[in-house]
Amino acid sequence: MMMHRRNVLMIAVMALALVGACAKKQPPVARPTTPPPGTGSMNRPPAPPEPVAEPTPVPPEPIAEDSLASRDIDEINKNSPFQPLLFALDSSEVDATGQQTLNSNAEILRKYPTWVVTIEGHADERGTPEYNLALGERRSLAARTYLISLGIPADRLRTVSYGKEFPFDPGHNESAWAKNRRAHFVVTSK
Amino acid sequence: MTYMRLLAVMFSVAAAVALAAQTPPQPPPEQPPPAPPQQQSAISTRITSSPGMQPRIAVPDFIALSSDGETAAAAKTVGRVLWDDLAFEREFYLIARDTYQSIPQPASLEQVALDRWKELGADGVVVGSVRKTATGVAVQVRLLDVSSGASVMAKEYTGSIANPRLYAHTISDEIHQTQVALRGVARTKLAFSSNRDGERTTNSGSPRDISNIYTADYDGANERRLTITRALDIAPVWAPDRTAIAYMSYRTGYPDIIVHPLAGGRYTTPARGTADARNYLPAWSPDGTRLAFMSSRDGDPEIYVVNRDGSGLRRLTSHPANDVTPTWSPTGTQIAFTSDRTGNPQIYIINVDGTGLEKITSESHCDRPTWSPAPWNEIAYSSRAGAGNNIRIFDFATRSSKPVTDGIGNNESPAFAPNGRHLAFVSSRAGKDQIFTIARDGKDLRQITRTGANKYPNWSQ
Structure with missing residues (x-):
């Protein structure tokens, strides 16, 4: 990745120099065609310089299935394709909405069959910290059990409970609590 | 150390x-007085005060x-x-x-x-x-x-x-x-978890505030950090002989029980956690030879007991509901725990051999029991009242409970002092969660911690 960045940088510097030196000439850099499939944005040469002023920035890669596969795990988790599974107060039951959530999460797991996920169980702040560890454990296990019933292999589904230690919304109201009662999906290996 | x-x-x-x-x-009494029985030898060693x-x-x-x-x-x-x-x-x-x-x-x-x-x-x-x-x-x-x-x-x-x-x-x-003739607690200590150092996880995804284990004198002085991990370390409990603190840590990515010797040396993991056998919330037996804890290794949260050296693992409860937060009776023959098998969390007791299961509370939510030291025969717990929790004490003699905290803020995680006269607990009454101590009658509230958020107090012997 470092190498790629450096290459991109060098090409950009060269391109800039060329814009200044031979603004009227056609740049000798080969105009890139579409990148070869399966490569990320990192090793793509920059857009060719326009005759005017600054070179335009690299346009963002259109979101494609392949780009998800090629991202590193941190990138995937920062902008996760998985939806959180939300729960009612003191409940670890997967309701109809929850089943839809898990169905779509299962689709992603089928599409990327090497991914292993950790399902984190979380709780809102209203129970005690200790009881919430058990509640989070049940929530993560409930999500796992449902995904296994959909045919996702058990060894791709790890679970852990964080109780109320890591709230997603630090607020003290129903809207925050609703977000914090969840099974949260994190990709742990791919 | x-x-x-x-x-x-x-x-x-x-x-x-x-x-x-x-x-x-003092000089010996000139004439041996016909000592009244209530004074006898006490006259020479105790302060005299108005009756x-x-x-x-x-x-x-x-x-x-x-x-x-x-x-x-x-x-x-x-x-x-x-x-x-x-x-x-x-x-x-x-x-x-x-x-x-x-x-x-x-x-x-x-x-x-x-x-x-x-x-x-x-x-x-x-x-x-x-x-x-x-x-x-x-x-x-x-x-x-x-x-x-x-x-x-x-x-x-x-x-x-x-x-x-x-x-x-x-x-x-x-x-x-x-x-x-009172066992004072002035030389006892508290352990708790704190996020005061503002450290964050290096886990995948978004970084999160972590907590590590700290200790302090019973009055909050001499705060010291015990663990230095870029992970969540919570729920510390003092070994009865004060040579070790057990706690749960996510340092491997899943929670496991760590026994951390205070004189140095390697920590041990008697519950032998793995990604599939996650272990939570340790509690020492009164003689320090065993640990009770919660684990869902068999599919759902249950109470287990293991020897300190990792041998003799036994499952104590067997119910598809949540069984969590074990605490030992002072004799080491019974364990109290929280279970939501009737719907809401309530406190149960069970003999350590697995017999004699009994439900002892029936308020709306009763959770996180902690058994008093002898000679009291009581269980302090956290009880949901409206928006927050309050600390209450259940007395086995009268089969009734009475409040300790007064409804201000959220009050959780009670821990008895070794003489049974005080409790440490967590309260949100001052803003962030902080450790407080209070007398068993609900008087003499003292704030112990002030830096960061502090939770899971435990009181040493």
Whole structure:
């Protein structure tokens, strides 16, 4: 990745120099065609310089299935394709909405069959910290059990409970609590 | 760790010196009185006070017998901390320190102006001195009976000057033991988890605030960090012999029970956690040989017991509901825990052999039991009341419970002091979660922590 960045940088510097030196000439850099499939944005040469002023920035890669596969795990988790599974107060039951959530999460797991996920169980702040560890454990296990019933292999589904230690919304109201009662999906290996 | 060693050294020295120091501090009675039974030997070792009244005690600053600043500071600290320690148990009426100003400090323990203390209404006055020695300090203390002038307790302690508060704590425990036959808690400690250092996880995804394990004296002084992991470490519990603290840690990515020896050396993981056998919330048996904990290794949260060395793993509960937060009875024969098998969380007890399951509470939500030390036979727990939780105490004798906290803020995670007279707990009443202590009758609330958010208190023996 470092190498790629450096290459991109060098090409950009060269391109800039060329814009200044031979603004009227056609740049000798080969105009890139579409990148070869399966490569990320990192090793793509920059857009060719326009005759005017600054070179335009690299346009963002259109979101494609392949780009998800090629991202590193941190990138995937920062902008996760998985939806959180939300729960009612003191409940670890997967309701109809929850089943839809898990169905779509299962689709992603089928599409990327090497991914292993950790399902984190979380709780809102209203129970005690200790009881919430058990509640989070049940929530993560409930999500796992449902995904296994959909045919996702058990060894791709790890679970852990964080109780109320890591709230997603630090607020003290129903809207925050609703977000914090969840099974949260994190990709742990791919 | 060095702290513990200091304590040990102090005791051995103190025991030796105490023998010499405890020469009968008063002349023998001229004529053996036909001692009334309630006075017998007590007359020579206890403060005399008005019948039915708490003894009124004054604790002025100790006398610095060496002229350096360190000794002067230590002498002040010992007196002030001792005043607080004695006030904590509420066995004595502690005369306010600001009324002592008119009484000049004597040059030595032999020149105490008893008549002045009598004027102030004191039944007893604790006087002491601090003197530099070749190796550290010598702290002398006397408890003077103001009416007779007798010294009913005299001790000398020697050791390091590094922690003067420890002399005060030791003297306080000695006074409680000899005067009112009470096991004081001045030398006990608290463990808790805290996010005060603002560290974050390096886990995949978004970084999160982590907590690590800290300890402090019972009054919140001498806070020290025990664990340094970029992971969540919570729920510490002192081994009964204070040689180790067990807690749960996510340092491997899944939660497991860590037994962390305080004298150094490698930690152990007796519950042998894995990604598939996650372990939560350890609780030491009273003899320190076993740990109870929660694990969902068999598919759902259940209570397990394992020997400290990792042998003898046993599952205690068997119900598809949540069984969590074990706590041992003082005899080590029963375990109380929380279960939501009837819907809402309630407190249950079970024999350690797995028989005798019994539900003991039936309020709306009863959670996180902690069994009192003997001779009390009670369970403190967290009870949901409206938006927050309150600490309540269930008494097995009356089969009823009474509140300890008053509905201010959210109050959770009670932990008994080893003498059963106080509880540490977490409250949000001051903003962020902080550790507080409170007397078992709900009086004398004290805030212990103030930095960061602090949770999961546990009180050492």
